[in-house]
Amino acid sequence: xxxxxxxxxxxxxxxxxxxxxxxxxxxxxxxxxxxxxxxxxxxxxxxxxxxxxxxxxxxxxxxxxxxxxxxxxxxxxxxxxxxxxxxxxxxxxxxxxxxxxxxxxxxxxxxxxxxxxxxxxxxxxxxxxxxxxxxxxxxxxxxxxxxxxxxxxxxxxxxxxxxxxxxxxxxxxxxxxxxxxxxxxxxxxx
Ligand code: GRF
Numbered sequence: 001x002x003x004x005x006x007x008x009x010x011x012x013x014x015x016x017x018x019x020x021x022x023x024x025x026x027x028x029x030x031x032x033x034x035x036x037x038x039x040x041x042x043x044x045x046x047x048x049x050x051x052x053x054x055x056x057x058x059x060x061x062x063x064x065x066x067x068x069x070x071x072x073x074x075x076x077x078x079x080x081x082x083x084x085x086x087x088x089x090x091x092x093x094x095x096x097x098x099x100x101x102x103x104x105x106x107x108x109x110x111x112x113x114x115x116x117x118x119x120x121x122x123x124x125x126x127x128x129x130x131x132x133x134x135x136x137x138x139x140x141x142x143x144x145x146x147x148x149x150x151x152x153x154x155x156x157x158x159x160x161x162x163x164x165x166x167x168x169x170x171x172x173x174x175x176x177x178x179x180x181x182x183x184x185x186x187x188x189x190x
Contacts, residue, residue, distance in 0.1 A: 011042025
């Protein structure tokens with residue numbers, strides 16, 4: 001299974017996928033890593049691992065993922081032979097035409113127990129809401145904000161004295177476990 005990764009941040013989830021591939025628990029390869037941020041650490045990590053990388057030109061838009069940029073992204077992923085696209089901390093909403101090129105083949109990892117707390121800093125939303133439990137979700141992307149069929153979830157407790165950072169760290173440990181597992185399960189059924 002050839003994976004394409006889209007990320008805007010540190011790329012720890014991409015690293016988790018790569019680690020699972022390296023230790024043989026995920027039968028896949030990462031064919032291309034793309035970021036909308038030229039200085040994102042995910043690109044540095046990918047380059048260090050010898051993976052092909054590229055930058056998505058979002059035409060100066062801060063949060064929008066313009067249609068031309070989505071079409072270029074789809075073309076780059078296709079040219080790299082990508083079969084499954086993993087969003088890993090990618091901070092723009094994916095819509096057509098990218099979704100149309102990879103129907104039911106784009107996954108996202110989100111740091112909450114969806115449908116609770118979609119959107120930004122979901123771990124902080126959980127903390128602010130006084131939730132006793134938080135977690136993470138891998139789901140198929142459907143063009144909405146952190147919506148789409150849920151593939152796998154993991155719960156973590158919210159502990160007394162948790163800060164946003166300590167809770168996010170605990171959630172990320174689970175993210176790194178369930179993302180490769182969700183990709184493995186989905187790939188088996190394709
Ligand atoms: C993760 O918390 C993920 O759930 C969210 O963005 C963060 C990305 O982290 N979508 P990283 O870049 O994989 O370290």
